[in-house]
Every structure is written in C-alpha cells, then in structure tokens.
Amino acid sequence: MIAKSGSKRWVSAVETAAKKAGVHVGMQAAKAQALFRGLTMIDADPAADAAALERITCWALTQYSPIVAVDGLDGIVMDTEGADHLQGGEEPMLARIANQFRAKGLTARVAIADTWGGANACARATSRDTVIIPRGETVRAVEKLPISLLRLPQKIVNDLRTLGFKTIGELANTPRAPLALRFGPEIGRRLDQTFGRTPEPIDPIRTADIVEVSRAFAEPIGAAETINKYVGRLVAQLVAELQKRGLGVRRTDLVVEKVDGTRQAIRAGTARPARDVTWLTKLFRDRTEKIEPGWGIEKMTLVAVMAEPLEDAQKASSLVQEEVADVTPLIDIFGNRGARVYRVAPVASDVPERSVKRVGAASDPEEATWVTHWKRPVRLLARPEQVDVMALMPDHPPVWVMWRGKRRKVKAADGPERIFGEWWERNSEMAAVRDYFVVEDDAGERLWIYRSGDGVDTETGSHKWFVHGVFA
Amino acid sequence: MSAVRAHVIADLRERISSIESHAVKKVGCLEFGVPEIDAVLPGGGLAHGALHEFAGGGAGTVDGAAAALFVAGIVTRTTGPIVWCLTRPDLFFPALAQVGLKADRVIFVESDKEEDVLANMEEALAFGGLGAVVGEIVRLPMTASRRLQLAAEKTVTMALAVRRWRRQTEASDFGQPTASTTRWRVSVRPSEELPVPGVGRPRWFLELMRSRAGECAEFLVGACDDKGRIHLSARPADGSHSSSRFNYSA
Numbered sequence: 001m002i003a004k005s006g007s008k009r010w011v012s013a014v015e016t017a018a019k020k021a022g023v024h025v026g027m028q029a030a031k032a033q034a035l036f037r038g039l040t041m042i043d044a045d046p047a048a049d050a051a052a053l054e055r056i057t058c059w060a061l062t063q064y065s066p067i068v069a070v071d072g073l074d075g076i077v078m079d080t081e082g083a084d085h086l087q088g089g090e091e092p093m094l095a096r097i098a099n100q101f102r103a104k105g106l107t108a109r110v111a112i113a114d115t116w117g118g119a120n121a122c123a124r125a126t127s128r129d130t131v132i133i134p135r136g137e138t139v140r141a142v143e144k145l146p147i148s149l150l151r152l153p154q155k156i157v158n159d160l161r162t163l164g165f166k167t168i169g170e171l172a173n174t175p176r177a178p179l180a181l182r183f184g185p186e187i188g189r190r191l192d193q194t195f196g197r198t199p200e201p202i203d204p205i206r207t208a209d210i211v212e213v214s215r216a217f218a219e220p221i222g223a224a225e226t227i228n229k230y231v232g233r234l235v236a237q238l239v240a241e242l243q244k245r246g247l248g249v250r251r252t253d254l255v256v257e258k259v260d261g262t263r264q265a266i267r268a269g270t271a272r273p274a275r276d277v278t279w280l281t282k283l284f285r286d287r288t289e290k291i292e293p294g295w296g297i298e299k300m301t302l303v304a305v306m307a308e309p310l311e312d313a314q315k316a317s318s319l320v321q322e323e324v325a326d327v328t329p330l331i332d333i334f335g336n337r338g339a340r341v342y343r344v345a346p347v348a349s350d351v352p353e354r355s356v357k358r359v360g361a362a363s364d365p366e367e368a369t370w371v372t373h374w375k376r377p378v379r380l381l382a383r384p385e386q387v388d389v390m391a392l393m394p395d396h397p398p399v400w401v402m403w404r405g406k407r408r409k410v411k412a413a414d415g416p417e418r419i420f421g422e423w424w425e426r427n428s429e430m431a432a433v434r435d436y437f438v439v440e441d442d443a444g445e446r447l448w449i450y451r452s453g454d455g456v457d458t459e460t461g462s463h464k465w466f467v468h469g470v471f472a
Numbered sequence: 473m474s475a476v477r478a479h480v481i482a483d484l485r486e487r488i489s490s491i492e493s494h495a496v497k498k499v500g501c502l503e504f505g506v507p508e509i510d511a512v513l514p515g516g517g518l519a520h521g522a523l524h525e526f527a528g529g530g531a532g533t534v535d536g537a538a539a540a541l542f543v544a545g546i547v548t549r550t551t552g553p554i555v556w557c558l559t560r561p562d563l564f565f566p567a568l569a570q571v572g573l574k575a576d577r578v579i580f581v582e583s584d585k586e587e588d589v590l591a592n593m594e595e596a597l598a599f600g601g602l603g604a605v606v607g608e609i610v611r612l613p614m615t616a617s618r619r620l621q622l623a624a625e626k627t628v629t630m631a632l633a634v635r636r637w638r639r640q641t642e643a644s645d646f647g648q649p650t651a652s653t654t655r656w657r658v659s660v661r662p663s664e665e666l667p668v669p670g671v672g673r674p675r676w677f678l679e680l681m682r683s684r685a686g687e688c689a690e691f692l693v694g695a696c697d698d699k700g701r702i703h704l705s706a707r708p709a710d711g712s713h714s715s716s717r718f719n720y721s722a
Contacts, residue, residue, distance in 0.1 A: 327553050330599045340582040344565045344575050365576030370566040378537040380564035412671045440671050444662040472541035
C-alpha cells in the first residue's frame with residue numbers, strides 16, 4: 001500500500017509475503033518496486049480506513065465494552081472494567097476478540113493493561129495475538145519498549161533518538177526539567193499517562209440511533225442510596241423512551257462521570273430484549289456498589305447500546321395448562337454476577353465426552369434427548385484415568401481393577417459396549433474403538449471403565465484400561 | 473375512641489397471625505411414593521419450602537454420584553424449572569436423563585467460588601416460581617443454611633443441597649448442625665441380583681440422619697427408575713449389613 005505525502009510516495013503498509021521480499025514500511029515506493037518485480041501497489045485511502053475503523057469501533061461498543069473509542073489511526077481503545085464478566089473474564093474476552101478479527105481475515109493485536117498508554121504500547125510492540133499485563137505491572141512491561149510507542153509527535157521521537165534515548169524506561173529515569181525545557185510538556189504528560197499517574201479519560205464513541213438518557217447533578221452525589229435512587233429513575237426514563245420506539249434492550253450501560261473527569265461504566269446484559277423497570281433496576285442495583293464515587297458524581301448516563309424490537313405478545317391464557325414461570329430475569333442476574341449460566345443439550349455422538357453440549361440458558365428447548373439403553377454414569381471424569389486391571393482378552397470384563405490406589409474385586413459386570421471413533425471428526429479416530437464395561441465391586445461401587453482397542457487388533461487402540469465415570 | 477382501639481387491636485391481631493402463619497403455613501410435601509419412607513417424614517414427604525441436605529457415604533462423599541442422582545430423581549417429580557448451582561462441572565447429563573429429568577428444565581449456574589454457589593442458590597430461591605433449587609457445596613455453615621431455609625420458606629421452593637467434599641476425611645463436617653429440615657446420606661450398595669451375569673438395578677442405603685419434628689430412619693432402596701422413583705428393596709442376599717431394620721414410627 002502506497003501513501004502520498006507531498007510529492008513523496010512511500011510504503012505505508014506491507015503484507016507478509018512482501019515483507020519477506022524485503023519491503024518495509026517507510027520505504028520509498030520506487031525503491032520497493034526496484035526490489036521486487038511485479039509488486040502490486042495500491043494507493044492508500046486514509047478516509048476509507050478511518051470510516052472502516054469507526055465501523056469496527058461501533059461494533060465493539062455493542063459487543064465488548066461501554067467505553068470504546070478510536071485510538072490513533074490504527075487502533076481501538078476500550079475500557080473493559082465492569083464489562084469483561086459478560087465474556088467470562090479477561091482472557092476469554094481477548095481470545096474471542098482476536099478470533100473474531102481472524103475470522104474476518106484481519107490480524108489484530110490485543111492487549112490489556114492498567115492504562116491506555118500501556119495497552120497502546122504493548123499491543124503495538126508484541127508479536128503475540130493477546131497480551132494481558134497484570135495489575136500494577138505496567139511500568140515493568142513498558143520500560144523496555146522503544147520510545148516511538150509513547151504516542152509522541154514524530155519530530156520529538158526523532159530528536160530524542162538523536163540525543164541517544166532508546167527505551168521508555170531510559171526516558172522515564174531522566175530528570176524532567178531539561179526535557180520539558182527542550183521539548184515542551186508533551187513528554188512528561190505522555191509518560192505520566194502511560195504509568196497511570198495522571199488520568200486519561202476515554203471519550204466514548206456514540207452512534208446517532210442509540211437511546212440514551214442522562215441526568216446531570218447540580219451538586220456531586222456520592223452516597224449509595226442516592227446513586228440507587230437515580231439509577232431507578234434513569235431506568236424508568238429509559239424504559240419509557242424504549243416503549244415509544246417499540247424496542248427492548250439487550251445491553252445497557254450505566255456511565256458515571258466523576259468530578260475529576262474520569263468515567264466509570266457498568267454494563268448489564270440480558271438474555272432477551274427487556275423493557276421491564278424492575279428487572280433492569282435489579283440488574284444495576286446488584287452492582288452499584290462497584291461504583292467508586294471518589295470526589296462525587298456529576299452526571300449519570302444510561303445508554304441502551306444494543307436494542308432489539310420487542311413487541312407485546314399476547315399471553316396464552318388457558319384454564320387447564322399451568323403457566324411455566326419465566327426465568328429469564330433470573331438468568332440475567334446470574335450472568336451479570338459473573339457466573340456461567342447454561343443448559344445442556346444432546347449431541348448425536350456416541351463418544352461420551354462429545355454427547356453433551358452447552359447451550360444458552362435462554363435458548364429454545366430442544367425435543368431431542370439421549371437415546372441409549374445402556375446405563376450412563378452420573379459423574380464423568382474430566383479425563384479418563386488409566387487403571388491396572390486383570391482381564392481375559394478379548395471381550396471379558398476385568399477380574400479386578402486398581403483405581404486410585406485401591407484394588408477392587410469385580411463382582412458383577414456388564415459389557416462390552418463398543419464405541420467407534422468418529423473418523424469424520426478426526427483422522428486419528430479412523431480405526432479407534434473403545435469397549436466400555438460397567439463393573440461393580442464387592443462394596444457396591446459401580447465404575448465405568450473402558451479398554452482402548454477391541455482386544456485383538458492393536459490398530460484399534462493401545463489396549464490400556466481407563467476409568468471414565470462413576471455410577472450412583 | 474373504643475372504635476379506634478378495636479380497629480388497632482384487630483389490625484395487630486391480623487399482623488401477628490400473618491407472621492405466625494408464615495412459620496406454620498401448610499406448604500405441602502413431595503411424597504416418595506414409598507409408604508414406609510413417607511410415613512417417617514412429617515407431613516408425609518419432603519416438605520416444599522424447606523432446605524434438605526444430601527451426602528454420599530464412603531467414596532460417595534467425594535464424587536457425590538448417588539446423592540446427585542437421588543436428588544435428580546426428586547427434582548424430576550417436581551414441576552417447573554430447576555436451577556442447579558455448582559463449581560465442578562462433572563455431572564454427566566445422560567445419566568440424569570435416564571431418571572426422567574428433561575434437559576431443558578435444568579439451568580446450570582457454574583461459579584468459581586464456593587460462596588457464590590450459596591449466594592446463587594439464595595437468589596434463585598428468592599426468585600420463586602421454580603420447581604427446585606439444587607446446589608453442590610462443600611461447606612454449609614449454620615448462617616448460610618439458615619438463610620437458605622428462610623429463603624425457601626418465603627417462596628415455597630424446595631432447596632436441595634448436595635454435599636461433596638474434596639477428601640473423604642473432611643466428610644466428618646456432615647455432623648455439624650445446620651438449619652436444614654432433613655438430612656440424608658445415600659451410600660451405594662451391591663445391586664439387585666439377576667438370574668444371569670450382569671449388574672442389576674443399583675441399590676442404595678438411605679439414611680435419614682436428621683428430620684425436624686421427626687425421627688431418624690434407614691432404608692435399603694432400589695435406585696431411581698426412569699420416572700425418578702425409588703422403591704424399597706428386599707434384604708440384601710449377603711446380609712452383610714444390618715440395614716433391613718426399619719425403625720420408623722408409623
């Protein structure tokens with residue numbers, strides 16, 4: 001990709017194959033062309049890039065965090081505090097973001113750090129997909145990084161390089177006064193922002209069609225009861241607004257702006273569109289204790305980030321049939337507390353560990369069920385545990401089983417129940433076989449054990465024995 | 473003046489009776505369908521709106537398999553959605569489906585911390601309208617059990633606690649007093665004998681260790697069938713256990 005500045009044409013982005021040929025960012029276009037014949041050159045379109053970035057930012061707003069903004073020319077910054085629980089924590093969230101970009105054919109570097117500056121520098125320095133800088137480790141993480149990642153104007157960076165500064169750490173350990181005299185206050189400000197010594201509020205992006213209600217306070221508020229009271233009023237306002245438009249919310253953000261210019265946000269998600277005052281109020285009141293009022297709250301905003309049409313449905317009123325309680329509000333309470341809420345559903349697979357899948361707790365019920373005439377254990381071990389047995393090959397149950405340091409004499413057994421590998425899942429399962437037995441020892445404990453392989457052909461498995469589950 | 477006083481007194485009486493009725497309210501029971509067991513339990517079954525505790529015996533204190541299946545059999549016979557709170561997701565649902573529990577009735581709530589399980593159970597109980605709330609927990613302190621019991625009473629939802637410990641030696645904790653209405657221990661026993669080689673219907677040794685306003689008892693039962701029902705089993709053939717004495721008060 002070629003960018004123009006004045007009469008100069010230079011390389012502004014390179015794909016992997018071209019990078020191998022020796023083309024790098026900042027090179028003159030003519031030089032790159034000379035280096036590799038038939039190089040495809042595309043003119044850069046900064047306006048289209050910016051528009052695309054903004055589109056991605058708006059999408060990230062509905063998906064990941066209440067406070068999202070465009071960061072520089074090529075980044076997105078999010079304040080994920082108070083929202084990562086909806087994705088199952090920081091690590092799964094980062095992995096999911098990286099995967100979603102990869103699915104679209106884009107390469108993304110994702111980093112979480114205490115400060116905007118820290119995350120910005122780490123994301124651009126790393127070669128891994130995801131980086132998590134633990135709390136309070138920002139200084140250590142960034143001190144070895146080059147000064148170009150400090151978000152300073154290019155001219156200052158060049159001048160600093162001339163003076164011999166290479167890393168952020170070196171710059172941070174230099175007395176401030178001479179630097180400020182020479183370069184102005186910019187360096188000190190950026191350093192402090194990166195290390196979290198001065199706040200750097202993120203101005204969140206907003207789209208036009210978002211439903212938003214807010215309340216500014218003449219006097220900053222701070223007491224928990226007051227916060228709760230106004231949350232209740234804002235929810236009522238928002239619901240009235242949604243009612244007018246026939247919408248229900250899926251994601252709602254409460255953004256509080258504090259006197260010192262910082263923002264804090266709480267996000268609440270619902271499993272299906274909601275427009276119920278008590279339900280939404282409960283979701284926020286559960287977590288208003290997380291708000292740190294600090295010096296006081298100046299303004300509270302309630303934003304319906306993701307809204308879906310919600311029409312009033314007629315309830316089936318029957319005299320005979322009992323009404324089944326709607327548990328969606330309860331599911332939301334659990335979900336917003338950070339618990340994993342799910343139901344299970346059958347999968348058409350004979351392999352036990354594949355026969356159950358987790359589905360969303362609010363998804364539609366499935367009619368299918370497990371079809372099996374064999375007994376199934378109540379507890380399935382996460383990994384089958386290898387055991388010592390004595391058994392007559394090829395198809396007799398074991399005479400004794402040695403599991404977890406205890407030798408059990410088998411009194412009764414059922415089996416074998418043969419389960420074949422699923423070659424359409426994995427090539428290595430082409431010939432694999434497991435022979436399952438239900439064994440009962442003389443104390444009455446019942447175990448589910450299997451032999452890997454059919455007992456004759458070593459192609460089908462190692463002929464080792466495993467315990468896979470415990471019966472009641 | 474006297475009219476005002478009469479009104480105030482009537483109002484107070486009404487309030488007192490409403491407080492009292494909360495404790496003695498007839499909430500109904502879920503019977504086992506086994507006359508011998510139902511006769512022992514006050515009210516003729518497991519009370520709705522109460523906390524019941526279940527634990528395994530022997531190796532079952534760690535895996536809690538029999539206790540979980542016994543509980544699954546109980547919740548199968550209730551109506552409405554079930555909330556199942558746990559920290560260790562090793563429950564294999566096909567086994568629960570085999571005692572008649574439908575997968576779309578059960579909502580699993582998995583949390584990382586033990587305390588969250590108790591909090592989630594309480595939240596689910598307070599929500600009301602559920603068939604039962606099940607929690608798999610290690611420790612059940614007096615205060616926590618009291619809170620669960622009160623929450624269950626308030627919405628008349630059945631609370632079932634499956635106790636399972638990390639190690640077998642920790643199971644002595646089950647002797648500690650809690651506010652639960654009944655307390656059961658379910659241990660596995662050799663299965664019913666078949667005329668052919670194989671494993672017959674599993675048998676459990678069911679101990680009712682504590683029952684509020686009732687007596688303790690023990691039974692030898694056949695495990696849940698495909699409708700979640702247990703049945704009283706005949707005396708075990710080996711006679712190794714003195715389990716067939718039923719000291720119930722009919």
